[in-house]
Amino acid sequence: MQPSTPRTTLLAETDWLVKHLNDPSIRIVDIRGIIRPPDAPHPHYEGNRRAYLESHIPGAVFVDWALDIVQPDAPAKMTVAGPERFAALMGRLGIGNQHTVVIY
Numbered sequence: 246m247q248p249s250t251p252r253t254t255l256l257a258e259t260d261w262l263v264k265h266l267n268d269p270s271i272r273i274v275d276i277r278g279i280i281r282p283p284d285a286p287h288p289h290y291e292g293n294r295r296a297y298l299e300s301h302i303p304g305a306v307f308v309d310w311a312l313d314i315v316q317p318d319a320p321a322k323m324t325v326a327g328p329e330r331f332a333a334l335m336g337r338l339g340i341g342n343q344h345t346v347v348i349y
Contacts, residue, residue, distance in 0.1 A: 257347050266303060272340045273305040274348045290323060302349070306338045 292309030
């Protein structure tokens with residue numbers, strides 16, 4: 246399987262994505278979440294799996310940014326996951342170095 250041609254920009258337009266939905270070298274990640282104001286009850290940050298289940302781009306996988314890509318044992322809450330934890334998640338989702346990843 247050949248990876249897609251590297252993009253010259255980091256942003257994908259919707260028409261580009263539509264044309265590449267069936268490209269086996271493309272992976273789509275839905276990372277929608279909710280950020281609440283500081284005076285709102287906890288949690289202030291949470292993923293929005295409900296929105297993903299209601300509607301998502303065909304073939305997209307869901308990543309809960311408040312749970313899946315943070316380092317749970319870090320002293321500061323919401324510290325971005327280290328390379329090993331992140332790579333393990335991507336591997337479980339079928340995402341590797343050969344893929345072009347579109348995140349929304």
